[in-house]
Amino acid sequence: MAEVPTIRWGIVATGMISSWFVEDLVLDRPDAPVKHIIQAIGSSALEKGQSFVSKYCPNSTPTIYASYEEVYNDPSVDIIYIGTPHAFHKRNCLDAIAAGKPVLCEKSFTINAAEAKEVFKAAADRNVYVHEAMWLRHRPLVHNLRKLLFEKKIIGDVFRSYIDFGMEVDIPSLPSTSRYKDLALGAGSLLDIGLYSLTWAMLTLDAGMPGNSEKPKVQASQTHLHGVEVTSSILLEYPSTGRHGIALSTTMGPGHPNCFGRVSGTGGYVELEGVQPSHPVSFTVFRKDENGEIPVKGETFDFPRVGRGFIYEADNTALDVLAGRKENALVPWSETIRVMELMDEIRRQGGTVYPVDRV
Template sequence: MAATPSVRWGILGTGFISSWFVEDLVLERPNAKVKHIIQSIATSGFEKGQRFAAQFCPQQSPTIYRDYQKLFNDLDVDIVYIGVPHAFHKRYCLAAIDAGKAVLNEKPFTLNAKEAREIFEAASKKGVYVAEAMWLRHRPLVLKLRELIHQEQIIGDPFRTFSDFGLDIDIASLPPSSRYRDPGLGAGSLLDVGIYSLTWAILTLDPHSPSGSEIPRVLASQSFSEGVEVTSSTVLHYASTGRQGIATSTTNINRGPNVIARVDGSDGYIEIEGLGGSMPLSFSLYKKPATESEKNYIMVEKYDFSSDPGKGFIHEADNTALDFLAGAKESSIMPWAETTRVMELMDEIRRQGGTHYPVD
């Protein structure tokens, strides 16, 4: 049997998103597609990096850097994972690309579409792989859901999707330097969690995503606290089909595990359940009653993905590694054009809602 291929990761940042990502990379998995090696970690303090490694990848011995550029220049690193706050994505993507490194950059890819296009232009010139770490799109649950909706048409014609994602953050109690409060750092619910609500609408209503996708009309409104957007509500209208997505996000409330999205179709509907918009665990199929005398829709089947390994990052990690090993320059699941399109949608939502970032 052929040996399992391996890739060596450089991890930029040691916040919670990086900890989740690394924990998943080092999971013991039977029949793993790729062996993931945590080669290097770059963070603001050496001891901080040591503690991170000891806690989240204790069986490996990564090099710890305080200088991010040293990680980019590390010849033993194949792919750089960027898990720092939104506002720094462009800077470090460009630095990694300049060093010739493949990049998996956390969502939101950048603060606006202009920054995203700059990164992709640089990656194209340098000939390196770059992808947005939209882990939701890589999940087996999502792949099965889209197969049932768009190929098997299990609920008939999907005509409407509701999706919501909320966090409970007391913005007023935070210092002005907090990433949740500083517009210069991309503060607001939209980029942090609203991107997932938008993604659910796109995934369930647009059968052609991520290629050849229709650009929906946007109708949006936003509310603010302490000068920061705390609630966004968006309608996406697909003119060719009349389909509508209602995508909402807020930092005012977290309702915990619940139905995170609902897809209405001509023959039934689907409810997606999970811990939040980014962490679906299952979805349930409801069909129209067989006779007019029956009033309630009937749950036909529940598709349970709660046994998925770890938190779900391993799927995007495997796909990124396999892309890199195959010499690809883009992800087929989240190609550059789709990242740019979602950034453009969020730019328009912010324009209508009144959110402005200094880089705009």
């Protein structure tokens, strides 16, 4: 068997998403194009790092640091993964970039577009790789769906897409330090989960993405509870085609248990299946028959999840870094900025302000 290249990850923060990501990195995958090594863990406390390693990568022996800085400066680390709350992403990215380290940073990439631009400017100045960890854009399901929608035109001309991300978070019962409650940490449904609805809407309405995409017009409304944005309803309209996207998010209650969205076309529709927009597992095509009557159920395209679904993003990131690229082709900097600008406008219309917006 041919040798595959190796990449050594430095993981920053030991919360939920870091654990999910690391679980996928250490999966035993004989067909993986890259060998992922957990080289170092950075945490606010040594004990947290130790407990993280014994739980999520017991067969690895990473260096555990009680700071993030030491991970950035470890010469054995090839790339940094950032899994802190959104409000720290800018600082963490800038620090990693200053140390010359490539970065894969969780979504929401930053709190606002101005912060994202600052990070990309620093990356451009230092000639360092940076990539927003919008894992959805790496999924084979998404690529197959877009091919069927825009190349094969399986449902004719797409004219509308509807995506709903709902989950129940009992915000009043959470401690004030929770990232779901603390505005200083970026609390709110839009940056946490609405971003997925928005991304799905754009992926299913815009054949040109990423990089050469059209900026849609946006109308939005948001509701707040105890000062935290808990429901966002967004209407996108693409000027050149008149296509509409309805992107919804709420932390007030769950969405549909298995169908999180529907893409409508002149010849039928596609149902998007999975418990949430962040966990798509299949889609089913409904097409009008030759009489142009009500669409009938056709083929279901299944994409069984490998691990938690982060492997595609992790492999693509590793291959980028090993090849010396500075951006990821599926999530270029321009696309991250475009989405951050849309979210800025949605928050402006919805009345959600974070402390850092005032700086």
